[in-house]
Amino acid sequence: MKNRLWTFIGSRTGVIAVRRSGLPLLALLLLACSDSATDPTADDAADDKAAIRAALLIDPDALPSYVRDPLPAFYDANILAREDRTIGAPITDAGVTLGRVLFYERQLSRTGTVSCASCHASATAFGDTARFSRGFEGALTTAHSMRLVNGRFNQDGRTFWDKRAPTLEAQTTQPIQDSGEMGFDAAHGGLTAALTRLAGLPYYPPLVRLAFGDSMITADRVQRALAQYVRAIISTRSRWDVAAAQVFNPANPAASINGPFPGFTAEEQLGKQVFQGSGCAACHTPPSFSLSGASRSNGLDEGETRIFRSPSLKHVARGSRFMHDGRFTSLEQVVEFYDSGVQAGPALDPRLMVPPLVPGGPPSGIPRRLNLTGAEKAGLVAFLRTLNDDALAADVRFSDPFRR
Numbered sequence: 001m002k003n004r005l006w007t008f009i010g011s012r013t014g015v016i017a018v019r020r021s022g023l024p025l026l027a028l029l030l031l032a033c034s035d036s037a038t039d040p041t042a043d044d045a046a047d048d049k050a051a052i053r054a055a056l057l058i059d060p061d062a063l064p065s066y067v068r069d070p071l072p073a074f075y076d077a078n079i080l081a082r083e084d085r086t087i088g089a090p091i092t093d094a095g096v097t098l099g100r101v102l103f104y105e106r107q108l109s110r111t112g113t114v115s116c117a118s119c120h121a122s123a124t125a126f127g128d129t130a131r132f133s134r135g136f137e138g139a140l141t142t143a144h145s146m147r148l149v150n151g152r153f154n155q156d157g158r159t160f161w162d163k164r165a166p167t168l169e170a171q172t173t174q175p176i177q178d179s180g181e182m183g184f185d186a187a188h189g190g191l192t193a194a195l196t197r198l199a200g201l202p203y204y205p206p207l208v209r210l211a212f213g214d215s216m217i218t219a220d221r222v223q224r225a226l227a228q229y230v231r232a233i234i235s236t237r238s239r240w241d242v243a244a245a246q247v248f249n250p251a252n253p254a255a256s257i258n259g260p261f262p263g264f265t266a267e268e269q270l271g272k273q274v275f276q277g278s279g280c281a282a283c284h285t286p287p288s289f290s291l292s293g294a295s296r297s298n299g300l301d302e303g304e305t306r307i308f309r310s311p312s313l314k315h316v317a318r319g320s321r322f323m324h325d326g327r328f329t330s331l332e333q334v335v336e337f338y339d340s341g342v343q344a345g346p347a348l349d350p351r352l353m354v355p356p357l358v359p360g361g362p363p364s365g366i367p368r369r370l371n372l373t374g375a376e377k378a379g380l381v382a383f384l385r386t387l388n389d390d391a392l393a394a395d396v397r398f399s400d401p402f403r404r
């Protein structure tokens, strides 16, 4: 049992051993790498399971299944080729489970009050209904929270609205270290302080051992587990998906999906045609409705130089604020913007401009106007609502696992 008094966490300088067992935490810095995080004995395995069950609504003998979720047939080879290619490790049930616990872990904020889920709630597609979200001491974020659904199909792998994080893995530990969001910034011990705190909680060493084979809690493992959880959040049960599954023809994938959908009202069907015909689908690509990797900005502000991305439009209607700064309060406003409000600027995507003035010449730079009718605009909004996925919102596998 002696190993169990100590938990090892990796840090840049070596390995930190953290004494557990109820005493105040004592952190030692060992400069050499240690291999002391040894395999558990049978007793230890039983203790591991008890520690998980005591804190969490998770049965370590029957972890929820994430890896066996089949994707619908219309996620064919062409679509799968667009998956985020930065994926370093395949999703495992134990990896996603650890990620889920971390995602709902309030101890990842300095005051123990805010978790990832505080700003990314499952009921609202892992986004926030408020324009800006409140961090651990009430400070407001400067951007609107992003929905995390279908992040796995984020083609170029870069994250945040302005694509500043190179990978999902790199992104996951940034909120923890953000002074306003979770507060483990450099002045407060940084990520090492957060890892030290995790190592002192009885359920992490066992969960890390299940996911990665030994109990070492490292920044890399926390990143990989959180990224696995986010990549497991896939929306395949919206009304759009149910209808697509009925008409999909592998011999003619595009034509079958672009045709009429069973169960859609005339208004939704009209909106579906506008979504395809007005170029929305070229950027927000079905069936994942993630942004195509080659997309540039959508012209929210005149002269904009930054290239923004959009989260998948799956479940977008569950939100009440739209765009990176949450400037729009309804989907009607969004549609109005695309119809008549697109602004010129260096970052504007050529697909939102009128065609080149000389055929085959350089992009015109002139924002296009769609001139949609009232019925087409209403249809587009109705169509966007068919992307809501209530089954995903209610899926217990992604819910808060803590016994609170």
Ligand code: HEC
Pocket: 103, 108, 114, 115, 116, 117, 118, 119, 120, 133, 134, 135, 136, 141, 142, 143, 144, 145, 146, 147, 148, 151, 154, 158, 159, 160, 161, 162, 168, 171, 172, 173, 175, 176, 180, 181, 182, 226, 230, 310, 311
């Ligand atoms: C205080 C609120 C808050 C907390 C806490 C928070 N986030 Fe976020 N999250 C945001 C905001 C706001 C954005 C958009 C920020 C931006 O682009 O500048 C965002 C963006 C993201 C993105 C980028 C999604 C994409 O498609 O590019 C991911 C992934 C993410 N958060 C995951 C997490 C994880 C994992 C945690 C916990 C470790 C977390 N967030 C904690 C508010 C929060």
Ligand code: HEC
Pocket: 147, 161, 275, 278, 279, 280, 281, 282, 283, 284, 295, 296, 297, 298, 300, 308, 309, 310, 311, 313, 316, 321, 322, 323, 324, 325, 334, 335, 338, 339, 349, 351, 352, 380
């Ligand atoms: C050139 C690519 C492109 C085209 C074409 C395009 N969009 Fe977008 N869309 C974006 C980008 C980029 C964003 C994120 C902009 C931001 O917040 O800075 C976005 C954001 C959105 C959002 C808000 C997402 C959120 O999470 O807040 C909705 C809804 C949306 N688009 C719908 C549409 C519709 C409907 C059409 C067709 C009329 C369309 N888009 C055409 C690129 C595009």
